[in-house]
Amino acid sequence: MKIGSINFEGTPLFLAPMEDITDPSFRAVCKPFGVDMMYTEFISSEGLIRDAQKSLRKLHFEEEERPIGIQIFGHNTDSMVEAAIVSAEANPDLIDINFGCPVRKVTGKGAGAALLRDIPKMLEITKAVVNAVKIPVTVKTRLGWDEDDKPIVELSEMLQDIGVQALSIHGRTRNQLYKGISDWTLIGEAKNNPRLHIPIIGNGDIISAEIALEMKNKYGVDGLMIGRGAIGNPWLFKEIKHLFETGEELPKPSMAERVAICREHIELSNKWKGEQVSLREIRKHYTNYFKGYYNIKPYRLRLVTAKSFDDVNQVLDELLNEFE
Secondary structure, three states: OEEOOEEOOOOOEEEOOOOOOOOHHHHHHHHHHOOOEEEOOOEEHHHHHOOOHHHHHOOOOOHHHOOEEEEEEOOOHHHHHHHHHHHHHOOOOEEEEEEOOOOHHHHOOOOHHHHHHOHHHHHHHHHHHHHHOOOOEEEEEEOOOEOOEOOHHHHHHHHHHOOOOOEEEEOOOOOOOOOOOOOOHHHHHHHOOOOOOOOEEEEOOOOOHHHHHHHHHHHOOOEEEEOHHHOOOOOHHHHHHHHHHHOOOOOOOOHHHHHHHHHHHHHHHHHHHOHHHHHHHOHHHHHHHOOOOOOOHHHHHHHHOOOOHHHHHHHHHHHHHHHO
């Protein structure tokens, strides 16, 4: 599989861009487990062109994170072009356009998945961005707006024809949000469309190595993108690659391994965002870091209500004593 000058071996694994999740600290934790490509958190085009500090800060990445993409979103063509140019100056490997975010604060402004209801506008924005930068442009989107409007197979051809070099497809409509089960049928149809020659990356409900193998074999996608399944579960990438390569399942990480990764994550997050912001954002990860242990709920409750990382580390010490 190839995107521009980026060559991938086998079926590459992508860490999906996620707001308040895929910051530098979480990317640093995931990379050693075998992620083939990562993205920044998605960035508002309007924030970038107005020099909003939070948006500009999201452009940061380290060289060892490559290949890496910067994902932008917005509804105004001129703003998206300007944001793409600013993003390209940060020297990522590609620019990704978000046409898939379903949350109201994004779609309510005509951005993200809202553009699935205005395909001409989506194509206008995409073509303008492709023409504005010299690095590859890719797109992440969904099947369509709702059950009665799923244009993804035809849309894939349109995006390819205006210069998009890869397409990531989430197997839900906008109206589904993250509910129900993702439907990979149309992802498979897009991949197997004889007119389509750009890579198709499948996304949705990849929460285990077994599911990853099933989706790869059943639908023949070029790559797999993992989002919520990686939250608090960075070793999922290693488990998937091991199953792909050997046909065998890896044992789940021990409590000591989980605690070590959790501690690394909170230390990096603390350095990047400070204790109070980190304490709030890392709560999303605690459930999965320690998933599967009997009677873990009281410990998780203490982790998500901790007032300091000293309190967190005390709970982690107790977990080691209790479960190792």
